[in-house]
Amino acid sequence: xxxxxxxxxxxxxxxxxxxxxxxxxxxxxxxxxxxxxxxxxxxxxxxxxxxxxxxxxxxxxxxxxxxxxxxxxxxxxxxxxxxxxxxxxxxxxxxxxxxxxxxxxxxxxxxxxxxxxxxxxxxxxxxxxxxxxxxxxxxxxxxxxxxxxxxxxxxxxxxxxxxxxxxxxxxxxxxxxxxxxxxxxxxxxxxxxxxxxxxxxxxxxxxxxxxxxxxxxxxxxxxxxxxxxxxxxxxxxxxxxxxxxxxxx
Amino acid sequence: xxxxxxxxxxxxxxxxxxxxxxxxxxxxxxxxxxxxxxxxxxxxxxxxxxxxxxxxxxxxxxxxxxxxxxxxxxxxxxxxxxxxxxxxxxxxxxxxxxxxxxxxxxxxxxxxxxxxxxxxxxxxxxxxxxxxxxxxxxxxxxxxxxxxxxxxxxxxxxxxxxxxxxxxxxxxxxxxxxxxxxxxxxxxxxxxxxxxxxxxxxxxxxxxxxxxxxxxxxxxxxxxxxxxxxxxxxxxxxxxxxxxxxxxx
DNA sequence: TCGTAAACGTTCAAATACGCGCATTATGAA
DNA sequence: TTCATAATGCGCGTATTTGAACGTTTACGA
Numbered sequence: 322x323x324x325x326x327x328x329x330x331x332x333x334x335x336x337x338x339x340x341x342x343x344x345x346x347x348x349x350x351x352x353x354x355x356x357x358x359x360x361x362x363x364x365x366x367x368x369x370x371x372x373x374x375x376x377x378x379x380x381x382x383x384x385x386x387x388x389x390x391x392x393x394x395x396x397x398x399x400x401x402x403x404x405x406x407x408x409x410x411x412x413x414x415x416x417x418x419x420x421x422x423x424x425x426x427x428x429x430x431x432x433x434x435x436x437x438x439x440x441x442x443x444x445x446x447x448x449x450x451x452x453x454x455x456x457x458x459x460x461x462x463x464x465x466x467x468x469x470x471x472x473x474x475x476x477x478x479x480x481x482x483x484x485x486x487x488x489x490x491x492x493x494x495x496x497x498x499x500x501x502x503x504x505x506x507x508x509x510x511x512x513x514x515x516x517x518x519x520x521x522x523x524x525x526x527x528x529x530x531x532x533x534x535x536x537x538x539x540x541x542x543x544x545x546x547x548x549x550x551x552x553x554x555x556x557x558x559x560x561x562x563x564x565x566x567x568x569x570x
Numbered sequence: 571x572x573x574x575x576x577x578x579x580x581x582x583x584x585x586x587x588x589x590x591x592x593x594x595x596x597x598x599x600x601x602x603x604x605x606x607x608x609x610x611x612x613x614x615x616x617x618x619x620x621x622x623x624x625x626x627x628x629x630x631x632x633x634x635x636x637x638x639x640x641x642x643x644x645x646x647x648x649x650x651x652x653x654x655x656x657x658x659x660x661x662x663x664x665x666x667x668x669x670x671x672x673x674x675x676x677x678x679x680x681x682x683x684x685x686x687x688x689x690x691x692x693x694x695x696x697x698x699x700x701x702x703x704x705x706x707x708x709x710x711x712x713x714x715x716x717x718x719x720x721x722x723x724x725x726x727x728x729x730x731x732x733x734x735x736x737x738x739x740x741x742x743x744x745x746x747x748x749x750x751x752x753x754x755x756x757x758x759x760x761x762x763x764x765x766x767x768x769x770x771x772x773x774x775x776x777x778x779x780x781x782x783x784x785x786x787x788x789x790x791x792x793x794x795x796x797x798x799x800x801x802x803x804x805x806x807x808x809x810x811x812x813x814x815x816x817x818x819x
Numbered sequence: 820t821c822g823t824a825a826a827c828g829t830t831c832a833a834a835t836a837c838g839c840g841c842a843t844t845a846t847g848a849a
Numbered sequence: 850t851t852c853a854t855a856a857t858g859c860g861c862g863t864a865t866t867t868g869a870a871c872g873t874t875t876a877c878g879a
Contacts, residue, residue: 351837353856373836459708462704473729598867620825620874620876621826
């Protein structure tokens with residue numbers, strides 16, 4: 322019997338371990354190596370690839386963001402497209418963090434509007450748009466979220482007003498409202514204060530999940546843009562709080 | 571099986587990686603290198619270009635960065651390297667615009683310091699540096715200079731102090747001092763106010779050229795970092811005003 | 820503008836890795 | 850010892866990945 326813990330340790334030491342390496346290291350046949358790999362994979366302790374395996378989270382923080390990005394990408398694009406529809410020409414909109422909100426960029430790049438954001442991804446998405454006046458909030462750069470936040474960002478907001486605020490969410494439910502893993506809650510609050518309407522963009526997988534911090538209560542949000550996978554009761558609950566639930570398909 | 575994570579890491583370490591480099595580094599054929607590149611690109615983890623690939627969201631910058639930099643690049647690097655020498659650990663430095671100032675990034679990315687900047691190029695140059703606390707000033711995005719400026723930037727500065735200010739210059743002479751084509755003069759003034767020392771980085775070709783607006787008088791500057799091509803009389807004139815002229819070679 | 824060299828994408832055969840079935844080899848209890 | 854169970858190793862047909870070949874596109878200098 323091969324000690325699976327030893328194998329796990331060995332794999333975790335490296336970025337990538339080939340089946341061959343395991344054969345050599347533990348003196349086992351390819352079949353056995355593959356079996357062990359299968360077991361560890363089904364336990365979620367490694368990620369199996371053609372040719373071998375890698376530790377589950379070798380991708381690290383930076384790419385973890387990109388993985389989230391590829392998840393539910395189609396829904397996110399559809400949601401963003403619909404949300405862009407409520408933006409009037411010559412209006413001012415705030416785009417707050419989140420991968421879903423970033424997807425708005427392609428749909429507004431030719432509009433004549435002013436965009437205020439804390440997200441470097443939004444900046445990159447709109448940097449070549451001549452019609453868009455792009456205002457970046459300042460603050461400490463958060464390399465995980467690729468956005469800025471903190472004192473400077475809040476300070477900048479004090480002289481700002483906006484017609485629309487679009488924000489993402491790590492999770493939402495009818496009890497707590499909308500939440501995020503991001504700690505910059507005061508930024509969200511200030512933006513809600515300063516905006517005429519507040520919209521949340523969140524695909525249906527976010528329902529009943531929760532982030533660490535509440536960013537907005539149900540009462541503070543006018544629009545929820547989501548996809549058709551949203552639970553019907555959730556939709557009812559949202560609409561009872563006067564949130565317009567917009568379903569992308 | 572080539573480990574795509576290793577490839578991704580390798581690419582992220584550099585501004586630009588050629589297909590050939592990947593072949594050599596990982597011992598794979600061009601076909602395979604291109605395939606891996608395609609995969610990473612379709613996952614949105616890198617940006618593919620003719621000849622190779624670069625990390626994501628450095629897209630526009632790197633090319634333009636390299637173009638503008640090809641002019642006097644060697645001098646700029648030497649100047650930046652020398653300037654980085656005056657930065658102490660645990661200090662706070664402001665980096666204001668300009669391609670020369672950007673060249674500081676490689677020389678400070680492993681230092682434990684706080685960097686405040688209005689330049690998106692500096693942001694991109696330091697975004698993977700975990701030791702550097704990176705604070706971005708807010709404001710209207712200027713797509714020509716790839717920096718932010720205006721009301722928000724100045725506002726943010728009101729709660730900031732810094733040990734060193736490094737700024738570029740479009741031109742300088744003994745009559746007007748240092749000037750730029752950039753209109754955000756008040757930002758420069760505020761930064762000078764708030765910093766203990768002010769340094770200008772400008773290669774010798776900038777002497778007797780002038781920008782549209784004066785950013786600093788000779789009296790306000792403590793260090794001028796330039797190259798050996800500087801006119802000797804100019805150097806005397808600067809030193810008479812108590813500017814330490816530092817010559818890179 | 821044109822020509823050249825590098826880089827590209829595509830195709831295809833060879834190499835490699837895979838999963839599955841089955842025989843063989845440990846392990847442990849009766 | 851004997852049997853039952855689990856783990857291992859091998860063979861083989863299948864699937865994936867790889868590298869070389871080749872025609873096309875792109876970048877760059879004359």
